[in-house]
Amino acid sequence: MLTILTDALLAALLLAALMVIRAFALARSRGSVPCRLKVGPSTGPRGWRSGVARYADGELHWIPFIGVLFRPRHAIARRGLTVSARRQIGGGLWAVDCGAVSLAMSEDALTGFLAWLESAPPSAYLDVA
Incomplete structure (x- = not known):
């Protein structure tokens, strides 16, 4: 009985350590910002999920801190993306509403996000058939 509990505790600690290492690797990876x-x-502080955002091939990839895979959970295309509202939500974070998705990030990360949106080539918004 004691070995089963010890094995289960050891497995839980190993899983927790792997998740912490994954979150640290995501946060420290080049080209990603906490977001x-x-x-x-939904309104208020509930509903916000922590992760990192990366810019890749005209998309913003969002990867959650809690999880197993390094694949993005959400890919938000730059084409047609507009910021409908921007507000400070406390703790040094700014929230931007982009349709059905809201992103919260630091002021420096927000400046980079807005520059990324504005730096799209003019032809990126043309639908060429």
């Missing part, structure tokens, strides 16, 4: 994401119309 919170909220999908849907």
Whole structure:
């Protein structure tokens, strides 16, 4: 009985350590910024999920801190993306509403995000058939 409990505790500690290492690797990886994401119309502090955002091939990839895979959970295309609202939400974070998705990030990360949106080539918004 004691070995089963010890094995289960050891497995839980190993899983927790791997998740902490994954979160640290995501946060420290080149080209990524800490970013919170909220999908849907929920209001208030609830609904925000912590993760990192990376810019890749005209998309913003959001990867959650809690998880196993390094794949993005959300890919937000730059084409047609508009910021409908921007507000400070406390703790040094700024939130931007982009349709059904809201992103919260530091002021420096927000400046980079807005520059990324504005730096799209003019032809990026043309639908060429």
